[in-house]
Amino acid sequence: MSGATIPYHLRQNKAVDRYAFMELLSKVDRFCDVSKYQYVGFGGHSLEDFKYIHNRFGISSMTSIERDEEVYKRQQFNLPHNCINCLLQDSNDFVRDFIREERTIIWLDYTKPAQLGSQIAQFQSIIDRFSSLDIIKITLNAHASSYVEANKTVQPNDTWNARIKDLEKKLGNELFPFADISPDMMTARGFPNAIHLIVKYAANLAMRGDLDIYFQPLTSFSYNDGQEMLTVTGILLEKTQSESFFNKTGIDQWELGNVDWKEPTRIDMPDLTIKERMHIDTFLPNFSADLVHEKLGFLINQKESISLEMLKTYVLFYRQSPYFSRIFV
Amino acid sequence: MLTRDIDLKDAILDLLDNCVDGIQRNAPESSIESDKPYKNFRAEISFSKEGFIIKDNCGGIPIEVAQKYAFKMGRPEAANKNDAEYYTIGTYGIGMKRAIFKMGCSSQVSSQTASDSFKVTISPEWLSSDSEWDLPLEETDRWLPENGTVIEVTHLRDEIAIAFSPPQQSVLHNSLVGEISHNYSYIINKGFTVIVNGSEVPLLPLNLLADGIEQIKQNNAAAIAPFLYEAEKDGVEIKLAVGFYKDIPDGEEIDDEMKGVKNSSETSGWTVICNDRVVLYCDKSRLTGWGELTVPGHHPQFNAISGVIHFRSKGKDASKLPITTTKRGIDASSNLYLYVKEFMREGTKVFTSYTYKWKKNLEEEKTRTKQARLADPIQFFETIPKERWTQVNKRTSESRSFYKERKFTPTLPTPELSAEVGERKRKVSFSRPEKEIEMVAEYLFEDSECEPSRVGEACFEQVLKSAKK
Known part of the structure; x- marks a missing residue:
């Protein structure tokens, strides 16, 4: 059901998202040296993104989190470079113990809709511990019918309301953005944007005690390789840094950039010969x-x-x- | 995370309360009994780094109230003397001034009633002056399209300007809309419209599960329905309803909450409403009878239980209501409240006992109750026939001062205990690695995220079928 079982080369849209991420990092590299960062991710059995990031930027402080023991063993076998520290750990436990000691890029690559509440909470607790220029990418399931299936025997409105209730239940009153989300977003097409607004609210909520530093979104994409996914990448910036950051990186002018929480850009690559x-x-x-x-x-x-x-x-x-x-x- | 903006939210809610006071002074008596008595009343709140505005069409502040209380400032001895009177005239004077000064140091309040129209300007100079106590109240021409009040606050304090500017603006926007939709659900349900920065606050009604009325009407038939109680004393009408607002939680939900993974209890507990204003929201403490006498303390097992009690004073005298002088809390020592609390506990107990009885047969409970639908509990005061209600025994002189008193105790379904011992149900429960449950769920339901309890149940059914062959 999750994308985790589909081979990478058949997940064309996810591949595009990953290339866009590399391009984003190379833009950030114009502002600060990306090779000095540590990278944390959920690499899966092939540690694909680790390969890309090491090869492209020379990052050599890398940590992979994996909760499945068999996949973990497979990672040891596939280990593309010996600078990757593979941990057999649940992401919840990793986040709980995470201490930020160096500049960090972290990719929280989630797939399960049932755990949206805890995924958003993990995202918040990471950025709560982040410092300026740390980068986070979060991927979430945004497949409306994986949350609440469309029911042909009732009015569409009832399905949409049921989805709202489901999100409210999964997130709780604290994390649910009551003003931003309305039933008309609960269609299959509108759903990724609703998840996008949930990420926005969570990020701003986590940053609300900080007056000088904020969460700056950089890109937001939605794509579907079997399940609709949403992926948002952002960076923590000091308010005074913002102007020179965009002057140097040009991300606000980039056609794939999304620096003001506009609707996510859809990646839907045609099947061309x-x-x-x-x-x-x-x-x-x-x-x-x-x-x-x-x-x-x-x-x-x-x-x-x-x-x-x-x-x-x-x-x-x-x-x-x-x-x-x-x-x- | 700071709590500064929580105070700010309270300040804004205080201003919204003033609108509600206005509605209650101005809603036509004839409409009070109707379904939507507050239709056409609205309040619009908007905020940005430039300032804050709240405007309503709720009838305006009467000029004598404004002169005597609302803008009487500072002198502590004068304030103390007037405390008793503040109580009867709403939150003006406390709430409004506190809210304005919380946000900024410059403000203009304009109000228009059927007979008057005035304006009060508070300037930064006035605020910083030690000698100037009087706030000039200037009578103006009528300029508002409808009778109402406009409060504008500018020269925002630094921290407020940050909360009102992006990116924090949207955080406050969302949490304020959430808070209003919960705390004002009752009055919004009656037709009041609240708009915050352009978006209308959605209605989140406080509904309870019930089987169809036909089922409830039948004598001796078990049905899901709320516990109800109503009475009158000293011109205060009391209506109470408690029941389930969602399915009772399974073991997994309870575990998650105990471990702190998830909090699903937010909308459980007692809500107290006085004259359409929520004074206590989803309380789970002794204040509303939890953990008192024979009622157990609140626990995730009771997450589906929700109750609401309304106190409504006839006429406009709010002094008999069991609320504190700030109108933001319940007066727990009031005799009226202490008496009624007995029925709150009685109602709560009906449903806590139910969750105990079904604890071991949750699957069966789910099947039994799946017909129940969410409904506004108030409607049952009308629809449940007289003969299904019971009178309340009058034991004390206090209880004799209540009249029109009656209660309805639902006959909730109980687990079937068959005569044959062999049919007696036992619980099977076990834990397996998550990965294995997912594997089996995928195999049986082609959905790896199926609930573990369903997976376990289905496994048993499968084996049972083979065993019977």
């Missing part, structure tokens, strides 16, 4: 998606409007989009 991609790539970056669509001469979805929408997504993410192909070894 290599030949199609190479052809489209020759028109980029100077042509608009509309023009490329026209030049293509055929639709990539039966409906023209959807075909164009998909191509637009491709144009937005083509640089972050990997080629997957079969190799023989």
Whole structure:
């Protein structure tokens, strides 16, 4: 049910999200040296993101958290570099004992909707202990029907209200943003934004005792490789740092940036053949998606409007989009 | 995390209380008995780093109230002398001034009633002066489209300006809307509209589970319904309802809460409402009878129990209500409250006992109660037929001073105990690693996140089927 069992190369949208994360870090690198950070993540059996981050930035203080003993053993086997400290631990316990001693990038990569309340609480307790320039990425399940299934025998409104009640129950009165979330967001399409607003509220709530430092969102994406997911990355900034941070990194001008909690950008990559991609790539970056669509001469979805929408997504993410192909070894 | 903004929220709620006072002075008598007596009354709150505004159409502050109390400042001896009177005229004077000074050092209050229209300006100079006590109250032309009050606060204090500016602005916005929707649910349900920074506060009604009225009407038939009590004394009407507002929690929910993983008890407990104002919200302490006499102390097992008690004074005299002078709390020593508390305990006990009785048969309880729907408990005072109510025994002189007193005790379902001992139910319970439960859940239900209790039950059913072959 969770994405954890789907092989990486079949999770194309998640792969794009990861490339976008690398690009974001390289922008932050213009402001402060990312190689000096420690990286903490839930690496899974292949420790994929650890490989990328080590190779790209040379970070060598790395910690992986894994609660499943078999996966943990598999990590030991797959260990891509010997600078990764693998812990067999539940994220709850890790967060409880976390002491921030050096600049940190942490990726809380959750999948289970049932534990939303505790996931948000972990996120808050991490940023509560963070210092300026620490970076956090949180991925949460945003698949509306995994929270409360759509029920065809009742009015849609009843399903939406049931989803609101469910979120309220999972989060409790303290964490539920009563003003921001309304029943009309409880559709499959609106749900990622509702989760986004929950993250926003939680982040600001956790920072409310600090007057000089705040949680600055940097990117927000939603994607679906079987389950709808939301992923938000942000950094703690001193208020006085904010201007020079954006001047140097340019993240506020970046087409993938989201620095003011706008609706998350959707990653929905079309399934293109290599030949199609190479052809489209020759028109980029100077042509608009509309023009490329026209030049293509055929639709990539039966409906023209959807075909164009998909191509637009491709144009937005083509640089972050990997080629997957079969190799023989 | 700081608690500074909690005080700020209280200050804003004090101002909203003034609007509620206005409604109660001005709602037409004829509409009080109607379903939505406060329809068309509204209050709008907005705040930003520039300032704070609350405006309402709730009838305005009568000019004599303003002259005598609302803007009488400072002199402690004068304030003390007037304490008794503050009590009867609402929270003006305490709440409004406290709220204004909490937020900023410059303010303008304009109000318009059917007969008058005035304005009071509080300036930073006035505030910092030691010699100036009088606040000039200036009569003005009528300029508001409807009778009501506008309070504007500017020159915000530094910490308030931070709370009113992004990113903290949205935190306050959300938590304020949450707080208002809980604490004012009763009056919002009656038609009052509250808008905070452009968004309307949603209605979160305090409903309780009940089977259909036909089921409840039947003599001797078990039905899920709230416990009800009503009475009158000295011009105060009392209505009380307690019951379940959600399914009773299973072992896992109770465990989670005991471990501090999750808090699901927030909306459980007793809510006390005086003249449509919530003075105590979801209390789980001795103040509302929990852990007193034979009632157990609150525990996660009772998370589904919620009760509400209304005190309403006839006419406009609030002095008989069991509330403290600040109107923010219950006067626990009032004879009226102490007497009624007996029925709060009696009602609570009905439902705590129920959770004990079913503790070992939760699955069966769920099936038995799945017909029950959430409903406004107040409606049952009308719909439950006379013969199902019981009279209350008058034992003391105190109890004889109550009249129109009656109560309804529901006949809640009890677990079936079959005559045959072989049919007696026993509980099977065991713990397994989470991963294994998920594996079995995936196998049986194709959903690894199915509740563990259902997984266990299904396993047993499967094996039982084979065993019977």
